[in-house]
Amino acid sequence: MYWCETDTPVGRLLLAGDAAALRLVHFQSGPHPVRPPPQWREDGVPFARTLAQLGEYFGGARRSFRLRLAPQGTTFQLAVWQALRSIPFGQTVSYAELARRLGNARGARAVGLANGANPLPIIVPCHRVIGADGSLTGFGGGLYIKRALLSLEGAACVADLFSAHQCSPSAPADAAGRDSRVSGT
Helix, strand or coil: EEEEEEEEECCCEEEECCCCEEEEEEECEEEEEECCCCCCECCCCHHHHHHHHHHHHHHCCCCCCCEEEEECCCCHHHHHHHHCCCCCCCCCCCHHHHHCCCCCCCCCCHHHHHHCCCCCCCCHHHEEECCCEEECCCCCCHHHHHHHHHHHHCCCCCCECCEEEEEEEECEEECCCCCCCCCCC
C-alpha cells in the first residue's frame, strides 16, 4: 500500500492505495489523523492523477472524479457509495431520499451509517447528503468542512444543527424560508 499527504483548502488529506486504485482519503486535520502503518510506503507518484484532479476540483475546474477506486465495505455500503457518486455536483439529497433511491424507503439510518463509513470522502461525495430538514448532519471531516465543500460546489444553502438557517442571496426560499433548491425529503 502506498500513501501520501497533500494540503488542500479543507486541510491536510492522507491518500492511500495500491498501484491499481485509490482506497482511502482521510482528513488529517481532524481529531483522528491516520498514522500509516510501517508496511505502507510513502510515495506520491501513484497518486499523481488523484492529486491533479483534487487540485482541479478545489480550483473550480472539476465537477466529478475519474479515478480507479477500490473501497472496501459490505455489499450495502458499496451500494450506498455507488449511489453517492450519482448525486450531481452542487446538489444535495437527504438520507431518506438516498434510501428511497436504493429501494429501502425506511433505511435512512442505515444509509447514514454507510455514508459515515465512506473511505473516500470528497471523491465519493458523501458531503452532498444532508438531513431531511436541510440541516448539515455528521461528516467525518467536521461540519465546517462539509459546509466548505458544499459552498465550493455552489450547493443550495443548508443549515446545520448548531446555527440559524442562513441562505445565500442567490438561493430562493420557499414559504417556510427554506432554500427551495435543496432536494430530498
